[in-house]
Amino acid sequence: MTDVPATALEPLAPKPTAEERWRALRTVSRGDLIYRSVLTVLALLLPLLVVLIAVELVSNAMPAVHKFGFGFLAHSTWDPVRGQFGALPLIFGTLYSSLVALVIAVPLALGCAIFLTEFAPRWLRTPVATLIELLAAVPSVIYGLWGIFVLIPLLRDHFWPVARHVLGELPIFSGVFYGPSVLAAGVILAVMVLPYITAVSREVLLAVPPSQREAGLALGATRWETVTTVILPYGRAGIIGAVILGLGRALGETMAVTMVIGNRHEVSASLLQPGYTIAAAIANEFSEAVSDMHLAALFMVGAVLFLITIIVNTLARVLVWRVARGSAVGSTAI
Amino acid sequence: MTKRIIGLLTVAAGSAILAAGVQAQETVRLNGAGATFPAPIYQKWLLEYHTLHPNVEVNYQPIGSGGGIRQFTDHTVDFGASDGPMTDAQIAAVNGDVFHFPTVLGSVVPTYNIPGVSAQLKFTGEVLAGIWLGQITKWNDSRITALNPGVSLPDQDIVVAHRSDGSGTTYIWTDYLSKVSPDWKQQVGMGTSVNWPVGLGGQGNPGVANIVKQTPGAIGYVELIYAIQNHIGYGLVRNSAGNYIEASLATTTNAAAGAVAHLDPNTDFRISITNPDGAQAYPIASFTWLLLPKQMTDATKARALLDFVWWALHAGQQYNEALAYAKLPEAVVRLEEAQLRKITVNGQPVLPRNYRGR
Amino acid sequence: MRGRLIRRLFGSLMTGATYGAAALAILPLAVILGMLLVKGAGSLDWNFFTKSAVPFGESGGGFANAIVGTLIIVGLACAVGVPIGVGIGVFLAEFGGGQLGLAIRFVADVLNGVPSIVIGIFAWTWLVKPMGHFSALAGGVALGMILVPILARTTEEMVRLVPNSLREAALALGYQRWRTSLQVVVRTAAAGILTGCLVAVARVAGETAPLLFTALGNQFFSTRLQGPMAALPLQVYVYALGPYDEWHRQAWAGALVLIMLVLVLSLVARTVVRAKRQHA
Numbered sequence: 001m002t003d004v005p006a007t008a009l010e011p012l013a014p015k016p017t018a019e020e021r022w023r024a025l026r027t028v029s030r031g032d033l034i035y036r037s038v039l040t041v042l043a044l045l046l047p048l049l050v051v052l053i054a055v056e057l058v059s060n061a062m063p064a065v066h067k068f069g070f071g072f073l074a075h076s077t078w079d080p081v082r083g084q085f086g087a088l089p090l091i092f093g094t095l096y097s098s099l100v101a102l103v104i105a106v107p108l109a110l111g112c113a114i115f116l117t118e119f120a121p122r123w124l125r126t127p128v129a130t131l132i133e134l135l136a137a138v139p140s141v142i143y144g145l146w147g148i149f150v151l152i153p154l155l156r157d158h159f160w161p162v163a164r165h166v167l168g169e170l171p172i173f174s175g176v177f178y179g180p181s182v183l184a185a186g187v188i189l190a191v192m193v194l195p196y197i198t199a200v201s202r203e204v205l206l207a208v209p210p211s212q213r214e215a216g217l218a219l220g221a222t223r224w225e226t227v228t229t230v231i232l233p234y235g236r237a238g239i240i241g242a243v244i245l246g247l248g249r250a251l252g253e254t255m256a257v258t259m260v261i262g263n264r265h266e267v268s269a270s271l272l273q274p275g276y277t278i279a280a281a282i283a284n285e286f287s288e289a290v291s292d293m294h295l296a297a298l299f300m301v302g303a304v305l306f307l308i309t310i311i312v313n314t315l316a317r318v319l320v321w322r323v324a325r326g327s328a329v330g331s332t333a334i
Numbered sequence: 335m336t337k338r339i340i341g342l343l344t345v346a347a348g349s350a351i352l353a354a355g356v357q358a359q360e361t362v363r364l365n366g367a368g369a370t371f372p373a374p375i376y377q378k379w380l381l382e383y384h385t386l387h388p389n390v391e392v393n394y395q396p397i398g399s400g401g402g403i404r405q406f407t408d409h410t411v412d413f414g415a416s417d418g419p420m421t422d423a424q425i426a427a428v429n430g431d432v433f434h435f436p437t438v439l440g441s442v443v444p445t446y447n448i449p450g451v452s453a454q455l456k457f458t459g460e461v462l463a464g465i466w467l468g469q470i471t472k473w474n475d476s477r478i479t480a481l482n483p484g485v486s487l488p489d490q491d492i493v494v495a496h497r498s499d500g501s502g503t504t505y506i507w508t509d510y511l512s513k514v515s516p517d518w519k520q521q522v523g524m525g526t527s528v529n530w531p532v533g534l535g536g537q538g539n540p541g542v543a544n545i546v547k548q549t550p551g552a553i554g555y556v557e558l559i560y561a562i563q564n565h566i567g568y569g570l571v572r573n574s575a576g577n578y579i580e581a582s583l584a585t586t587t588n589a590a591a592g593a594v595a596h597l598d599p600n601t602d603f604r605i606s607i608t609n610p611d612g613a614q615a616y617p618i619a620s621f622t623w624l625l626l627p628k629q630m631t632d633a634t635k636a637r638a639l640l641d642f643v644w645w646a647l648h649a650g651q652q653y654n655e656a657l658a659y660a661k662l663p664e665a666v667v668r669l670e671e672a673q674l675r676k677i678t679v680n681g682q683p684v685l686p687r688n689y690r691g692r
Numbered sequence: 693m694r695g696r697l698i699r700r701l702f703g704s705l706m707t708g709a710t711y712g713a714a715a716l717a718i719l720p721l722a723v724i725l726g727m728l729l730v731k732g733a734g735s736l737d738w739n740f741f742t743k744s745a746v747p748f749g750e751s752g753g754g755f756a757n758a759i760v761g762t763l764i765i766v767g768l769a770c771a772v773g774v775p776i777g778v779g780i781g782v783f784l785a786e787f788g789g790g791q792l793g794l795a796i797r798f799v800a801d802v803l804n805g806v807p808s809i810v811i812g813i814f815a816w817t818w819l820v821k822p823m824g825h826f827s828a829l830a831g832g833v834a835l836g837m838i839l840v841p842i843l844a845r846t847t848e849e850m851v852r853l854v855p856n857s858l859r860e861a862a863l864a865l866g867y868q869r870w871r872t873s874l875q876v877v878v879r880t881a882a883a884g885i886l887t888g889c890l891v892a893v894a895r896v897a898g899e900t901a902p903l904l905f906t907a908l909g910n911q912f913f914s915t916r917l918q919g920p921m922a923a924l925p926l927q928v929y930v931y932a933l934g935p936y937d938e939w940h941r942q943a944w945a946g947a948l949v950l951i952m953l954v955l956v957l958s959l960v961a962r963t964v965v966r967a968k969r970q971h972a
Contacts, residue, residue, distance in 0.1 A: 035870035039783035042776055043792070046799045046844070049837065053806065053814050079529035080500075081522065111713025119707050120714070128714055130958060135721050136891045137954035139898030139925045141932055142947045144537075146724050148544050178493060178549055180534050191720045198717070199891050200849055203884050207853035224703035238849055245845055248804030254901055255929075263498030263535025274534055279807035280498075283901055284537065286809065287398030288500020288526045290421070302810050309805035313798060336874070343771060365826065365920055367908065374748060374934060377911060381747040384912070393920055395909040396930060410825055538933040563935045656749065 057303040064296035072300060078265040078281075080289070085297035087304055089265045093182065093275035094305065097257065098250040100186025100271065101193060106243055108190070109197035114227055116198075117205040129202065136195040144259030147188050152179040152260060155187075160272075174270045180262030183271040188256050193246035200245060204238035205231060244316050251309055254283040278305040362638040366394045368402020368415030370538070371502045371557060372438055372622045375659050376415070379650045383642055387692070390638050399502045399526060406432070406625050412639060414625035417502020418526060419604035431628050433673055434603045436621035437646060439590055439660035441581040442506050443568035443618070445561045446553040447546050448473055450488060455569040456481045456578045459514025459609070459617070462571070465492055465553060466511065467518060468532035473551065495545040495554030498535025500526040506620040507555045510608040514617075540564075558586075559658035573617040574609055585616035586660035594663050601669065619660075629678050636679040644674060644691045728951065732944030740945060744913045744922075748936065755946050757913040761828070761922040762950070764915060765907055766897050768832025773839030777892070778885060780840065781847020786873050788848070797848070803841035811837050812902030820906055828914075828921035831907030835896045842895070846888025850881040886961055894954045900925040924950045 064072065064085065075086025116129055156179040167173045208231050216226035232239070262274020263284065278301045289295045366376075373396035380392040397405070399416040406414030407428050419434055444457055451473075461477050464470040470477055474487045497504045508524035522528050534549075536542040542554040543564045558581050561568045570578040579585050592610035609617045624643060630636040647670055651661045662670075677684050739754045746753035780800070784793055815834035820826055854877045862872040878885070903909070908920035909927065924946050931943035 029868045029870075031871070032869045035873065036787060039779055039787065040792075042779040043783040043796045045776060046780060046796055046803065046841065049840075050799050050803060052818075053803075053810065056814055056817060057810070077529060080527040081525045081529065084529075108713050108717055111710045112717050115710035115714045119710055126962075128718065130955075130962075131718050131721055132714075133887070133891050133894065133958065134951065134955060135717070137894035137898060137951055137958075138721070138724055139900065139928060139947060139950060141900055141925060141929045142724060142728070142898075145932060146720070146727060148541075148548075150723060150727070153548065176491075178534060180536075180545070194717055195891060199887055200846060203850060203853060203887065209855075222699050222703035224706045225699065238853075241845065241849060244801055245804060245842070248801060251805040252807035252810075254807050254809055258498060258537050259541065263537070264533075265529075276535075279809065282807060283809045284499040284535075285527055286401075286813065287904070288400035290400045290403065290418075290424070290500075290526060294527070302807075305810075306802070306806065309802045313801045313805075316801075317798065363919060365908070370933070373930070374936070377745070378747045378749075381745060381911065385747075391912045393908075393910045393912060395920070397904055397908075408821055410820055539935065540933050557935075559935045563937065653747075 054303070054306060057299050057306060061296050061300035061303050063293060064300040067293065068297075068300075072297075073304065076265060076267060080285075080291065080294045083291065083293045085293075085300075087278075087297075087301045089267045090276055090278045090281050090301055091304060091308065092267045093261070094251060094277040094279070094308065096275065097182050097185045097189060097261065097277055098247060100182065101189030101250045102243065102247060104186060104190035105193050105197060105246060109194050109242075109246070110201060110232075110239070112194070112198045113201035113205055116202050118223065118227060118231075129199075132198050133195050135191065140192075140253065140255035143188055143192060143256035147184060147256060147260035151187060152184050155179065155181075155184060171269055172271050175268070175273050177272040178262075178274075180260055180274050181272050182261060182268075182275040185257045185261040185275070185277070186271070188260055189250045189253055192253060192256065193249045196249060197242045197246040200242035201235075201239050204235040204242065207238075208234050240316065240319065244313065247312065247316075248309065251305065251312070252279050253277075254279040258284055278302070278308075360389050362390050362634055364390070364392045364412045364635060364639050364642070366392065366402075366413040366415060366624075367397045367405050367411050368394075368625070369399045369417045369502050369622055370396040371417050371440055372415065372659070374559070375438055375654060375657050378653050378657060379646050380642070382650070382653065383645055386645075387641075390642065392639075392642055398500060399505070400500055402625065406627075412635060413627075415623065416625060417620065417622045418505040419623060420625065428627075433626050433628055433677065435624040435626060435643060435647070435670055435673065436603050436662060436666060437624055438622060438651075438654055439586045439607075439619055439662065440506075440622060440658075441558050441586045441589070441616050441619040441660075442503055442510075442555050443558050443561050443581045444553060444571065445543070445546050445556050445566045445568040447550060447566065448488065448490070449550045451485060452567070453482070453485045454567065454580070455485065456572070457569045458572045459511065463511045463515030463518040466494060466496070466531070466533070467515075467521065468494070490551045493545075493549050493552040494530075494533030495536055495542045495549075495552055496530050496533045497538075497542060499537050501538075502526065502620075502622065503539060503555065503557055504528065506608065506618060509606055509620075510618045513609045558582075562658060571617055573613075573615055574611060575613045575615075577613060579614065579616045581616045581618070583655050583658070583660045585614055586619045587663060588612050588615040589617070589619035590621070590660070590663050590666065591615070594665050597665065597669065599669065599672075603666075603670070603673075626677060628676070630684070631679065633679050633684075636677070636684045640674055640677060640684050641692050644671070644685075644689070647671070648691055725951070728944055728948040731941065732946070732948040735941045735945035736948070740942075740949075745911045748938070753942075755922075755924065755927060755942065755949065757910060757922040758924045758927040758946060759949060759953075760913065760915065761907070761910070762897060762924040762953070764917070765828050765831045765835065765903070765921060765923055766893065768829065768917070769835035769839055769896055770893060772833055772836030773843065773892075773896075774889060776836075777840040777843025778847045778889075780844040781885070781888075782851055782873065782878060784844065784848040785851035786877070797845075800841040800844045804845070807901070808838055808899050809901035809904075812905040815902065816905040823918075825918075826906060826908035826920040827918045828907050829917045831903045831921065831923070832917075834902040834906045835899060838899065838902065839892050839896050842892040843888060846892065847881075847885050850884030850888060851877060853884065854880045890958050890961055893957070897954055898925050898950060900929045924953075 072087055076088045077084045077086045116125055160177050212230050216230040257277055258280035263276055264274035282298050376394045402414040402416050405411045473490050505526045508528055512519040512524045534545055536545045539556045539560040543556050543560050546552045546554045570580050572578050589607050589610050592612035592615050593605055593607040647667050654661050675685050739752045742756050743754040744757040811834055815830050819830035862876040903923050903926050910920045910922045914921050928943045928946040931939040
């Protein structure tokens with residue numbers, strides 16, 4: 001080995017003492033401070049917005065709160081002429097239709113995401129992903145029209161006559177099916193939230209290190225088993241985050257829902273019956289509401305929706321915390 | 335990368351500001367919002383008026399009668415429009431600073447879809463109320479067959495359709511039902527949004543029309559033009575004189591004539607013309623109103639607005655019938671001219687003494 | 693042996709199922725696009741893109757006011773919403789480990805569930821009423837408010853996916869934290885952030901309810917930010933709910949144009965990002 005002259009290895013600057021090195025690690029540069037402050041200020045805009053919206057909803061709802069109190073949540077009568085308002089069918093319909101939407105959308109979206117990351121031929125991936133994302137671009141109104149002209153006739157004239165032989169006995173499929181129904185709304189909502197869940201899930205799955213995949217295959221798992229036992233659990237938390245995003249959309253959707261749900265202030269367990277959601281009611285009645293009490297009642301259901309969103313999100317957080325303690329990829333909703 | 339983004343944003347912002355600055359100096363822009371029922375004819379008017387007077391842009395958007403009243407009250411628009419007149423409480427909220435101007439007449443018809451039945455059915459007010467109350471549930475109910483002896487009606491459920499959104503059409507419909515059925519008045523009442531005992535809710539006139547078109551056995555109420563344009567059958571309704579009348583432009587104008595005969599010269603035009611007198615009057619008809627402030631502050635805008643409204647009440651009426659709106663009776667227009675002259679800006683009347691229109 | 697065969701068959705079955713899922717997801721899009729093309733393509737002519745509304749009964753009218761209006765209003769929304777939304781997303785990913793991050797994340801999810809009409813009403817109270825008139829500016833801000841929480845969450849997800857090893861490498865090379873964050877982490881996540889942006893902007897471009905109370909709509913061509921402005925989804929909504937077949941045809945055509953706009957935007961943005969990646 002050639003001798004390296006000692007001078008070549010001497011550092012150009014005097015070697016820092018241990019003290020200096022320690023201080024250097026602890027100092028935060030000015031750039032870092034500014035960066036963090038700017039981002040923090042931006043982030044604080046969100047709670048500000050939420051507080052302002054909540055204040056707006058609640059303060060405008062006060063006349064209804066004073067008149068009805070919490071009985072508002074338990075009654076079903078919605079009578080603008082007599083000033084009697086009960087929000088139970090709205091709350092029920094909102095939750096029910098969103099549940100149906102997720103039941104349909106989540107398996108489909110996960111299937112799509114898995115398809116796009118694992119099984120699709122390379123040339124097919126970007127076009128299909130773009131097409132699915134395009135679903136998010138379709139205006140609500142168009143979904144509504146599609147629902148009226150295509151989906152409802154399809155469900156009523158083709159799906160149900162066949163399916164009733166199998167499903168007709170179940171209470172959730174009881175009653176006469178006219179078309180406009182919670183089922184139709186659930187299906188449309190599913191289509192509308194699909195692109196969000198798929199887009200985020202796909203990115204989450206893409207980020208799973210190939211080593212994980214290879215390890216699964218090396219242990220003898222089939223490709224599908226690798227997906228279910230290795231990849232999906234790894235990206236659990238991120239996927240749940242994606243589902244929550246989709247759920248938010250479903251809870252707040254207005255136009256498309258109101259065109260297919262039948263707009264009936266009634267609670268019914270059957271998917272085939274018409275129903276109503278909070279967002280649809282606000283959209284339908286806000287512009288025309290003439291009495292102050294009617295307006296106050298609409299603001300009150302708006303505030304209730306706000307509350308529902310908070311509760312649902314809290315539950316989802318708890319779920320993620322329990323489920324995702326081992327997973328590393330994606331959001332820590334914790 | 336960051337620099338490029340900042341650069342792009344600056345260019346975008348600059349262009350936006352420039353674009354905002356480049357505006358025609360003489361253009362007078364007026365904004366109005368409100369009722370959806372007259373939206374087609376209002377749009378026709380303002381576009382025709384614009385070709386006659388290119389420097390005047392009257393923008394009208396159909397956000398709903400309640401919305402129109404609210405925006406008018408909050409002074410975010412120059413004029414409002416509503417299918418139902420403002421209530422006393424709402425007028426008090428603007429300190430009385432509003433004039434109502436009827437602009438066109440329209441009518442609401444019962445439209446239905448019964449497989450195998452192509453005849454034009456006859457209805458009375460009580461029967462219609464019974465259907466919408468959920469008391470009459472089958473098409474071959476004796477109360478319906480009694481009115482239509484020659485027609486063979488099937489033993490089929492009636493599927494009722496109504497509006498889910500608040501609407502002037504509902505207002506007119508429930509106003510009529512309240513007048514002819516004490517049951518209806520007591521159980522439901524009238525308004526732009528009511529507590530419907532039965533039925534599916536459709537959004538907008540097309541929503542109801544679609545439910546009727548696509549559901550065998552359905553019945554709904556829509557404005558005349560939607561029934562015509564959608565080629566769905568609509569029935570005859572019995573008026574207070576006992577005649578079964580088909581909704582048409584002539585019978586709608588007749589409905590107004592009956593009410594107009596009793597008009598006080600100082601009327602505020604907040605009148606209902608459902609179930610009027612008149613042998614050939616259609617019983618479910620109504621005015622729709624423009625809401626203008628009594629006192630305005632911008633002289634140029636005030637004059638432009640009143641020029642437009644005057645034109646609409648005179649030359650504009652020639653476009654009504656093609657769009658299935660009935661014309662205003664002459665007597666009503668005369669009285670509205672007098673009301674227009676009362677509008678002031680900064681204390682002075684807007685219109686000159688011998689104004690004849692532009 | 694038999695066990696393995698069954699597992700492989702099941703695997704193939706599920707693979708087929710994912711093909712089916714993708715097909716099922718695209719099916720509504722295909723049907724909707726088909727519907728739009730069939731009902732609307734016929735109305736797309738030169739006038740449609742260059743002229744605004746003409747009186748009913750005349751021909752030669754179009755949606756020029758609505759097309760330009762959408763571009764302006766969505767542009768405004770992006771100018772407001774993208775920097776803030778992406779910024780919050782980066783905050784959550786980089787500094788969001790503690791209580792504050794938890795709270796912000798929660799708040800963003802809640803905001804995602806607020807119906808757009810409530811945002812519209814809110815924007816009306818804070819922008820339209822004080823200003824005394826409807827405006828495109830209020831519309832842009834309202835749409836921006838919808839963009840921000842979506843972008844915050846999608847950006848956070850994407851930035852979080854960048855492996856820590858990359859961060860550590862940059863720090864080891866002497867980069868300060870803020871430079872690491874901006875020039876290394878965010879740049880790596882750029883493609884994913886863009887995907888989130890495209891999906892969010894696509895959604896916002898199709899919103900009707902918030903614009904109803906802010907931009908109001910306008911029959912006339914206008915580029916004034918401080919006055920009412922037309923927008924594609926608004927105009928489509930009004931025409932779709934009108935009585936005339938002529939209006940319905942134009943509504944379908946308008947919806948087709950809207951989707952095409954979003955498609956073009958999406959393709960352009962992806963190409964730009966891919967090109968940058970190749971240069972990087």
